[in-house]
Amino acid sequence: MKERIPVIIDTDLGDDIDDAFALCLAMQSPELEILGVTTVHRCAAYRAKMAKSLLNAGGFCEVPVYAGESKPLVRESVHGRPLDYGEKPHSYAEEYDATEYDGDDAVSFIVGTLEKSDRKITLVTLGALTNIALVLQKRPDLFGKIEKLCIMGGAFSMNLGEYNFSCDPDAAAIVMDSGLPILCVGVDITFQCKLSGELLNEVQTHPHPCLQMLNRMRKKWGTDVYLHDPLALTCAFDESFVTFRPMVCAVEREAKFANGYVVNLSDFNWRHDVSSSKLLVGTGVDADAFTREYVRRVTRFPKT
Numbered sequence: 001m002k003e004r005i006p007v008i009i010d011t012d013l014g015d016d017i018d019d020a021f022a023l024c025l026a027m028q029s030p031e032l033e034i035l036g037v038t039t040v041h042r043c044a045a046y047r048a049k050m051a052k053s054l055l056n057a058g059g060f061c062e063v064p065v066y067a068g069e070s071k072p073l074v075r076e077s078v079h080g081r082p083l084d085y086g087e088k089p090h091s092y093a094e095e096y097d098a099t100e101y102d103g104d105d106a107v108s109f110i111v112g113t114l115e116k117s118d119r120k121i122t123l124v125t126l127g128a129l130t131n132i133a134l135v136l137q138k139r140p141d142l143f144g145k146i147e148k149l150c151i152m153g154g155a156f157s158m159n160l161g162e163y164n165f166s167c168d169p170d171a172a173a174i175v176m177d178s179g180l181p182i183l184c185v186g187v188d189i190t191f192q193c194k195l196s197g198e199l200l201n202e203v204q205t206h207p208h209p210c211l212q213m214l215n216r217m218r219k220k221w222g223t224d225v226y227l228h229d230p231l232a233l234t235c236a237f238d239e240s241f242v243t244f245r246p247m248v249c250a251v252e253r254e255a256k257f258a259n260g261y262v263v264n265l266s267d268f269n270w271r272h273d274v275s276s277s278k279l280l281v282g283t284g285v286d287a288d289a290f291t292r293e294y295v296r297r298v299t300r301f302p303k304t
Contacts (some may be wrong), residue, residue: 004033012041013129014089017221022229027058028297031237036064038106041128044070045239048101058210068131070105072168091217107134120147123243128230133171147182151230154262157188166260167251185236185282208301243284246277
Protein backbone atom coordinates (compact mmCIF):
# COMPACT_ATOMS: atom_id res chain seq x y z
CA MET A 1 0.00 0.00 0.00
CA LYS A 2 1.25 3.49 -0.82
CA GLU A 3 2.32 5.74 2.03
CA ARG A 4 -0.64 7.58 3.45
CA ILE A 5 -1.04 11.28 2.73
CA PRO A 6 -0.74 13.42 5.89
CA VAL A 7 -3.54 15.98 6.05
CA ILE A 8 -4.90 18.65 8.37
CA ILE A 9 -8.59 19.39 7.83
CA ASP A 10 -9.73 22.96 8.54
CA THR A 11 -13.50 23.16 8.70
CA ASP A 12 -16.55 25.20 9.69
CA LEU A 13 -18.47 22.04 10.51
CA GLY A 14 -21.84 22.68 12.10
CA ASP A 15 -23.88 24.67 9.61
CA ASP A 16 -24.15 23.32 6.06
CA ILE A 17 -24.01 19.56 6.52
CA ASP A 18 -21.35 18.92 3.87
CA ASP A 19 -18.46 19.45 6.33
CA ALA A 20 -19.69 16.57 8.47
CA PHE A 21 -20.15 14.44 5.36
CA ALA A 22 -16.54 15.26 4.43
CA LEU A 23 -15.20 14.28 7.85
CA CYS A 24 -16.96 10.91 7.59
CA LEU A 25 -15.40 10.44 4.17
CA ALA A 26 -11.94 11.21 5.58
CA MET A 27 -12.39 8.51 8.20
CA GLN A 28 -13.16 5.97 5.48
CA SER A 29 -10.33 6.99 3.15
CA PRO A 30 -7.31 4.86 4.06
CA GLU A 31 -5.20 6.94 1.68
CA LEU A 32 -5.25 9.72 4.29
CA GLU A 33 -3.49 10.11 7.62
CA ILE A 34 -5.55 12.66 9.54
CA LEU A 35 -3.05 14.60 11.62
CA GLY A 36 -5.69 16.88 13.07
CA VAL A 37 -8.90 18.81 12.57
CA THR A 38 -9.19 22.55 13.15
CA THR A 39 -12.33 24.66 13.19
CA VAL A 40 -12.95 28.17 11.94
CA HIS A 41 -15.58 30.92 11.68
CA ARG A 42 -18.24 31.99 14.19
CA CYS A 43 -18.39 29.97 17.43
CA ALA A 44 -15.41 27.80 16.47
CA ALA A 45 -15.39 26.15 19.91
CA TYR A 46 -18.83 24.65 19.37
CA ARG A 47 -17.71 23.44 15.97
CA ALA A 48 -14.75 21.73 17.63
CA LYS A 49 -17.09 19.90 19.99
CA MET A 50 -19.08 18.64 17.01
CA ALA A 51 -16.00 17.56 15.07
CA LYS A 52 -14.56 15.72 18.06
CA SER A 53 -17.91 14.01 18.72
CA LEU A 54 -18.09 12.78 15.14
CA LEU A 55 -14.50 11.53 15.21
CA ASN A 56 -15.13 9.73 18.51
CA ALA A 57 -18.22 8.06 17.08
CA GLY A 58 -16.19 6.95 14.07
CA GLY A 59 -13.46 5.40 16.17
CA PHE A 60 -10.91 8.16 15.50
CA CYS A 61 -10.64 9.33 19.11
CA GLU A 62 -6.89 9.90 18.79
CA VAL A 63 -7.22 12.63 16.14
CA PRO A 64 -6.67 16.01 17.83
CA VAL A 65 -9.23 18.78 17.33
CA TYR A 66 -8.42 22.46 17.87
CA ALA A 67 -10.77 25.42 17.74
CA GLY A 68 -9.51 28.34 15.69
CA GLU A 69 -10.52 31.84 14.72
CA SER A 70 -14.18 32.80 15.08
CA LYS A 71 -13.81 36.25 13.51
CA PRO A 72 -12.43 37.32 10.13
CA LEU A 73 -9.03 38.97 9.80
CA VAL A 74 -10.19 42.52 9.07
CA ARG A 75 -13.90 43.14 8.64
CA GLU A 76 -17.10 41.72 10.02
CA SER A 77 -18.25 38.81 7.94
CA VAL A 78 -21.47 39.24 6.02
CA HIS A 79 -22.23 35.71 7.22
CA GLY A 80 -20.89 36.03 10.75
CA ARG A 81 -23.68 37.72 12.66
CA PRO A 82 -25.67 35.74 15.24
CA LEU A 83 -28.90 36.53 13.39
CA ASP A 84 -27.78 34.14 10.65
CA TYR A 85 -28.08 30.91 12.65
CA GLY A 86 -27.97 31.85 16.32
CA GLU A 87 -25.13 31.75 18.82
CA LYS A 88 -24.30 28.12 18.03
CA PRO A 89 -23.87 26.26 14.75
CA HIS A 90 -27.13 25.43 13.04
CA SER A 91 -26.73 21.66 13.50
CA TYR A 92 -25.52 21.84 17.11
CA ALA A 93 -27.29 19.74 19.75
CA GLU A 94 -27.00 19.15 23.49
CA GLU A 95 -25.41 15.74 22.90
CA TYR A 96 -22.12 17.51 22.06
CA ASP A 97 -21.99 19.65 25.22
CA ALA A 98 -19.90 17.21 27.26
CA THR A 99 -17.37 16.54 24.50
CA GLU A 100 -13.89 17.85 25.23
CA TYR A 101 -11.59 18.85 22.40
CA ASP A 102 -7.84 19.41 22.47
CA GLY A 103 -7.31 23.16 22.54
CA ASP A 104 -8.26 26.63 21.35
CA ASP A 105 -5.26 27.68 19.27
CA ALA A 106 -5.67 26.07 15.88
CA VAL A 107 -3.05 28.30 14.28
CA SER A 108 -0.37 27.21 16.77
CA PHE A 109 -1.38 23.59 16.26
CA ILE A 110 -1.01 23.86 12.48
CA VAL A 111 2.33 25.66 12.80
CA GLY A 112 3.64 23.12 15.30
CA THR A 113 2.55 20.19 13.17
CA LEU A 114 4.25 21.63 10.10
CA GLU A 115 7.43 22.34 12.08
CA LYS A 116 7.71 18.81 13.45
CA SER A 117 6.78 16.93 10.29
CA ASP A 118 9.46 15.29 8.17
CA ARG A 119 6.92 15.01 5.34
CA LYS A 120 5.06 17.66 3.43
CA ILE A 121 1.48 18.09 4.65
CA THR A 122 -1.67 18.70 2.62
CA LEU A 123 -4.06 21.29 4.05
CA VAL A 124 -7.72 20.61 3.28
CA THR A 125 -9.77 23.77 3.80
CA LEU A 126 -13.55 23.50 4.00
CA GLY A 127 -14.51 26.85 5.50
CA ALA A 128 -13.33 30.43 5.73
CA LEU A 129 -9.57 30.69 5.22
CA THR A 130 -8.83 32.71 8.36
CA ASN A 131 -6.76 30.06 10.18
CA ILE A 132 -4.72 29.24 7.09
CA ALA A 133 -4.06 32.89 6.23
CA LEU A 134 -2.72 33.50 9.74
CA VAL A 135 -0.41 30.50 9.44
CA LEU A 136 0.94 31.80 6.13
CA GLN A 137 1.37 35.33 7.49
CA LYS A 138 3.10 34.26 10.69
CA ARG A 139 5.35 31.58 9.26
CA PRO A 140 6.19 32.02 5.57
CA ASP A 141 9.29 29.94 6.27
CA LEU A 142 7.00 26.90 6.50
CA PHE A 143 5.71 27.15 2.92
CA GLY A 144 8.10 24.37 1.96
CA LYS A 145 6.39 22.03 4.46
CA ILE A 146 3.06 22.32 2.63
CA GLU A 147 2.46 19.83 -0.17
CA LYS A 148 -0.66 21.60 -1.44
CA LEU A 149 -3.94 23.12 -0.37
CA CYS A 150 -7.23 21.51 -1.36
CA ILE A 151 -9.76 24.31 -1.06
CA MET A 152 -13.53 24.29 -1.24
CA GLY A 153 -14.30 27.87 -2.07
CA GLY A 154 -14.97 30.48 -4.68
CA ALA A 155 -17.20 30.80 -7.70
CA PHE A 156 -15.20 30.97 -10.90
CA SER A 157 -17.90 31.08 -13.58
CA MET A 158 -20.88 32.34 -11.58
CA ASN A 159 -21.76 35.89 -10.62
CA LEU A 160 -21.80 35.45 -6.87
CA GLY A 161 -19.60 35.60 -3.82
CA GLU A 162 -19.26 32.03 -2.56
CA TYR A 163 -19.90 31.56 1.17
CA ASN A 164 -16.44 30.52 2.39
CA PHE A 165 -14.61 33.28 0.53
CA SER A 166 -17.21 35.88 1.53
CA CYS A 167 -16.89 34.97 5.22
CA ASP A 168 -13.32 36.29 5.14
CA PRO A 169 -12.35 37.75 1.75
CA ASP A 170 -9.07 39.14 3.10
CA ALA A 171 -7.98 35.69 4.23
CA ALA A 172 -9.08 34.18 0.92
CA ALA A 173 -7.00 36.73 -0.96
CA ILE A 174 -3.91 35.99 1.14
CA VAL A 175 -4.17 32.25 0.57
CA MET A 176 -5.02 32.44 -3.13
CA ASP A 177 -2.12 34.88 -3.69
CA SER A 178 0.37 32.78 -1.72
CA GLY A 179 1.91 31.03 -4.71
CA LEU A 180 1.48 27.66 -3.00
CA PRO A 181 0.16 24.69 -5.02
CA ILE A 182 -3.64 24.88 -4.79
CA LEU A 183 -6.44 22.64 -6.01
CA CYS A 184 -9.63 24.69 -5.73
CA VAL A 185 -13.16 23.44 -6.31
CA GLY A 186 -15.83 26.12 -6.36
CA VAL A 187 -19.60 26.05 -6.20
CA ASP A 188 -19.64 26.11 -10.01
CA ILE A 189 -19.01 22.37 -9.93
CA THR A 190 -19.82 21.27 -6.38
CA PHE A 191 -23.50 22.14 -6.78
CA GLN A 192 -23.63 19.38 -9.38
CA CYS A 193 -22.81 16.82 -6.67
CA LYS A 194 -26.16 16.36 -4.95
CA LEU A 195 -26.69 13.31 -2.78
CA SER A 196 -30.32 12.22 -2.87
CA GLY A 197 -32.68 9.30 -3.38
CA GLU A 198 -31.38 5.78 -2.88
CA LEU A 199 -27.78 6.90 -2.43
CA LEU A 200 -28.66 9.26 0.42
CA ASN A 201 -30.88 6.59 1.92
CA GLU A 202 -27.93 4.16 2.02
CA VAL A 203 -26.04 6.63 4.18
CA GLN A 204 -28.85 7.76 6.47
CA THR A 205 -30.08 4.23 7.22
CA HIS A 206 -26.64 2.81 7.97
CA PRO A 207 -26.59 1.58 11.59
CA HIS A 208 -23.06 2.66 12.55
CA PRO A 209 -23.09 5.26 15.37
CA CYS A 210 -21.00 7.70 13.34
CA LEU A 211 -23.41 7.73 10.41
CA GLN A 212 -26.38 7.87 12.76
CA MET A 213 -24.84 10.98 14.36
CA LEU A 214 -24.27 12.37 10.87
CA ASN A 215 -27.93 11.77 10.07
CA ARG A 216 -29.05 13.61 13.21
CA MET A 217 -26.93 16.56 12.12
CA ARG A 218 -28.42 16.36 8.63
CA LYS A 219 -31.97 16.44 9.94
CA LYS A 220 -31.24 19.63 11.89
CA TRP A 221 -29.72 21.22 8.78
CA GLY A 222 -32.41 20.31 6.24
CA THR A 223 -33.09 17.90 3.43
CA ASP A 224 -30.67 18.85 0.65
CA VAL A 225 -27.16 17.39 0.72
CA TYR A 226 -24.63 18.84 -1.70
CA LEU A 227 -21.19 17.29 -1.46
CA HIS A 228 -19.23 20.55 -1.70
CA ASP A 229 -16.62 19.74 0.94
CA PRO A 230 -16.31 16.00 0.25
CA LEU A 231 -15.27 16.82 -3.31
CA ALA A 232 -12.46 19.09 -2.09
CA LEU A 233 -11.34 16.50 0.44
CA THR A 234 -11.28 13.77 -2.21
CA CYS A 235 -8.90 15.85 -4.31
CA ALA A 236 -6.28 15.35 -1.60
CA PHE A 237 -5.89 11.74 -2.74
CA ASP A 238 -7.82 11.39 -6.02
CA GLU A 239 -8.14 14.17 -8.59
CA SER A 240 -9.73 11.96 -11.24
CA PHE A 241 -13.33 13.12 -10.69
CA VAL A 242 -12.51 16.76 -11.44
CA THR A 243 -11.24 18.52 -14.55
CA PHE A 244 -8.73 21.19 -13.55
CA ARG A 245 -7.20 24.08 -15.45
CA PRO A 246 -4.55 26.57 -14.36
CA MET A 247 -5.85 30.06 -13.62
CA VAL A 248 -4.70 33.39 -12.33
CA CYS A 249 -7.35 34.85 -10.03
CA ALA A 250 -7.94 37.70 -7.62
CA VAL A 251 -10.35 37.75 -4.69
CA GLU A 252 -12.28 41.00 -4.36
CA ARG A 253 -12.01 42.51 -0.89
CA GLU A 254 -12.53 46.25 -1.33
CA ALA A 255 -15.93 46.27 -3.05
CA LYS A 256 -19.08 47.51 -1.36
CA PHE A 257 -21.27 44.67 -2.61
CA ALA A 258 -18.89 42.08 -4.03
CA ASN A 259 -16.42 41.06 -1.32
CA GLY A 260 -15.41 37.46 -1.83
CA TYR A 261 -16.08 37.51 -5.57
CA VAL A 262 -13.37 35.84 -7.64
CA VAL A 263 -12.05 37.70 -10.67
CA ASN A 264 -10.56 35.37 -13.28
CA LEU A 265 -7.54 37.19 -14.70
CA SER A 266 -6.50 34.30 -16.91
CA ASP A 267 -7.89 35.79 -20.11
CA PHE A 268 -5.50 38.71 -19.75
CA ASN A 269 -2.64 36.34 -20.50
CA TRP A 270 -0.47 39.06 -21.93
CA ARG A 271 -0.06 40.21 -18.34
CA HIS A 272 -0.37 36.91 -16.51
CA ASP A 273 1.54 33.71 -17.28
CA VAL A 274 -1.27 31.22 -16.78
CA SER A 275 0.85 28.24 -17.80
CA SER A 276 3.10 28.60 -14.76
CA SER A 277 0.29 29.18 -12.26
CA LYS A 278 0.21 26.80 -9.30
CA LEU A 279 -3.50 27.48 -8.87
CA LEU A 280 -5.59 24.74 -10.47
CA VAL A 281 -9.33 25.41 -10.53
CA GLY A 282 -12.00 22.79 -11.08
CA THR A 283 -13.99 23.45 -14.25
CA GLY A 284 -15.87 20.16 -14.53
CA VAL A 285 -16.82 17.14 -12.44
CA ASP A 286 -18.12 13.61 -13.02
CA ALA A 287 -20.83 14.12 -10.44
CA ASP A 288 -22.51 10.74 -10.82
CA ALA A 289 -19.28 8.79 -10.42
CA PHE A 290 -18.23 10.91 -7.47
CA THR A 291 -21.50 10.63 -5.52
CA ARG A 292 -21.48 6.86 -5.99
CA GLU A 293 -17.87 6.63 -4.84
CA TYR A 294 -18.73 8.77 -1.82
CA VAL A 295 -21.48 6.39 -0.74
CA ARG A 296 -19.34 3.33 -1.42
CA ARG A 297 -16.68 4.65 0.92
CA VAL A 298 -18.71 5.97 3.84
CA THR A 299 -20.91 2.88 4.01
CA ARG A 300 -17.79 0.82 4.76
CA PHE A 301 -18.29 1.66 8.42
CA PRO A 302 -19.12 -1.67 10.16
CA LYS A 303 -22.82 -2.50 10.30
CA THR A 304 -22.57 -4.34 13.58
